[in-house]
Amino acid sequence: MKNILFVCTGNTCRSCMAEAIFNYFCDISGFKAISAGLFVINGSTTSKNAAEIIKNNIKEDIRNRKAVQINRNLLETSKLVFTMTSGIKNILREDFARFKNKIFTLNEYVSVHSDIIDPFGSNIEAYAETYDQLVYSIKLLLQKLKGEAGIF
Template sequence: MKILFVCSGNTCRSCMAEAIFNSICDIDNVKAISAGLSVFPGSKTSLNCAMIVNESLNLDISNRSAVQLNPFIIEEVDIVLTMTAYIRDVLRDTNETYANKIYSLGEYIGNNAEISDPYGGSLDIYRKTFVELKSNLEVLIEKLKEDKGIR
């Protein structure tokens, strides 16, 4: 199973979600990738995002290039999880063929949380986003285990 996390520019939330998910997921053959709705050409993971991921997961994503979302990526994954309902709605409207596999992360795990964009914020704001994402992703992993009958 392949999960796609999507945010605006793929420099903060979605790449952080990808790193966290792939670090904590203990389900065989389940991996995450990430992309952005409106990627600025040549952009990389934000400095604060890279610092928090390194400090929390001992993982260096500082040279990771942002990935522009396109229909081919959506086609190749099993589920698309967005950071906000707005991004979900944009993707459903522009990818009607795949609308049945596009959800906001909060909607999918049942808490309807919106993951706010930390871009330009302090390290503390990025830490808060990291903790929020990790908490939501732990719930996601448990949901995936239940759906697959894995313990």
């Protein structure tokens, strides 16, 4: 199995939504998304609004999913690492320099020139906007991965 790792700040909104979206839309054999956060609060779970957006759109229940702290093992076992912002990418590349060649922002990898909006603490409409952003970028990512399948 080839892991694709999505990373955001706390692993309660963007990256866990990206994990669910990727796994829902992925039709490439042998690929699976996982996710983690840069600064995880111990015991935290998926935000209520993120879980609701995922449930309403792709019928997956991620309410009780526990946030995961980024660590070296996750980076070692992942083929590619996609962050939600350039700031998170820069921190990971500095803290885990050995893996810098496989760490990108999701949007830079698919040639979209913006970060993924952090909806944390916002209303459900903000989460829906982030969901739409993620779906768009992840569909582009899947197309790109299909074209690069031979290099993995």
